[in-house]
Amino acid sequence: MTDGAIVCEGLVRIFTAQGVEVQALQGLELRMRTGEMVALVGASGSGKSTLLGILAGLDQPTAGTARVAGHDLVTMKGAERLEYRRRSVGFVWQQSARNLLPYLSAKENIEMVHEVAGVVPRAERAQAGIDLLELLDAGEVADKRPAEMSGGQRQRVSIAVALANRPRVLLADEPTGELDEHTSAEVLAAMETVNRERGVTTLIVTHDAGVSEHVERTVRIRDGRTATETLRSTATDDDGRAVRTAQEYAVLDRAGRMQLPAEFVTELDLRDRVRLTLEPDHVRVAPGGPGRRDTPDAADASDAPKPLTRRAARTSRRDGERS
Ligand SMILES: Nc1ncnc2c1ncn2[C@@H]1O[C@H](COP(=O)(O)OP(=O)(O)OP(=O)(O)O)[C@@H](O)[C@H]1O
Structure with a gap:
């Protein structure tokens, strides 16, 4: 797999609304290795969606460094930006209505992305669509339209559609926000499978506490900066049982700055x-x-x-x- 790494250094995004400046990101630091899966958490207004918008190529930072899959998101212009959005990133929104066209079946939604992205050779597209739906455990709804699916099936199909352009990076903004606890766990498990099997670098913005079961790293943003990171690992205890441990760290930037909890x-x-x-x-x-x-x-x-x-x-x- 080619480079799917994410590097943000001192990332700043200032919005100006009616003459008032809002610093949505204030020197944010984030590094993700190719193929890593990370959860991004933080209070409302801390800058999570702003960061995802920049990483998705939908918005541009005011200052700082942002590199994804070998693209410089700060200097990237028109044609490269379009190419980046079509071929390098996949995006899953909270509302499935934003992810899927309502009058197309699951299979046809995937076919449409194949057509626009032009990444998968024509002869391989039908099988690639079936493989994706099966990977997401959604093979049985291949011919159904979104209104005929359950909430969990719609989000699993949304993930399949987001992967149809064979992106290096998958971004998800509250993908389980409209689901109950059990269905959320299924959708997060599906994302974990995709990450493991396809090696797609995956960043999930979520308020879902259950995400900690599925990721080894949780990054917390506070006031537009990366405040803490929680690293999880599985060790074996004296009786041979797997024990999951978690340790929270404050994030220190290159200038030696950190936020106290x-x-x-x-x-x-x-x-x-x-x-x-x-x-x-x-x-x-x-x-x-x-x-x-x-x-x-x-x-x-x-x-x-x-x-x-x-x-x-x-x-x-x-x-x-x-x-
Ligand atoms: N287009 C915009 N114009 C002006 N201010 C904005 C704009 N987008 C975001 N903001 C402001 O930037 C800050 C960060 O917003 P953002 O949506 O990134 O937070 P968030 O952590 O995703 O919040 P939530 O969890 O509620 O979605 C907020 O103060 C918000 O009001």
Whole structure:
């Protein structure tokens, strides 16, 4: 499979509406390997749809870097943009009415994409359509129109249609938003199968907590920036049972910036400025400033500005020298 990687660095998207600027993305970082499947979560208004719109080639960033499947989405112009949308990305929306034409059957919806994209040789198209529907466990609705399908079948067919142009990247915006829990799990499992069997890089925007069962990485956006990532892995315990573990990390950008989790900020009433201390193996963040907890000792007080503290690291080095 050719390059299906996604690289966003310092991605900015500013909208101007009635003279007011809205910074939907404020220096977002995201890297995905070819063939990876990642969930993107975040509160309403955090910038998820804006990011998907840019990755889909429907919108352009204001600044920063965005590269997908070898295309530079910042500089990409007319013909390349059209080519990119037709052949490099597949998109699944929450509402199946946006994914499927209502007067065509599942098979015909796929055929139409084959016709427009021109990626699959004509002689192979019929079989390619059947293979896709079977991969998505939707073979039995091949001749049905969307109105004759259940919600889950419609979304599985929508995924098949999104894959008909053999994209390198599949983007999905709340694909299970209109489904019940059981059907959502089936649709997410279908996306996992597609990702595993076809190696398509897959990014799913979702509020669905059940997605954690299907992805090894969840990226959380806050205020237009990548705030945290949760990495999951499966280990084997002493009794030979598979145990799934998850660890949440803050995301550090190339300039060393990161966001503190909102609950940490609230718990310690952090605001305005904090004190950073470099310890031997970690960085300590403490409330700072006059009148706050952990203000400098009287012994430290002088007119000279203090640099960020390195005390612990230096102390431990000196201890080492002495011994
Ligand atoms: N075309 C636009 N014009 C002006 N502001 C916009 C536009 N599109 C998005 N915004 C603003 O950008 C911010 C991010 O919106 P976005 O739709 O990307 O968030 P989201 O995380 O997808 O939210 P939701 O989960 O509700 O879909 C919001 O403040 C939104 O109002």
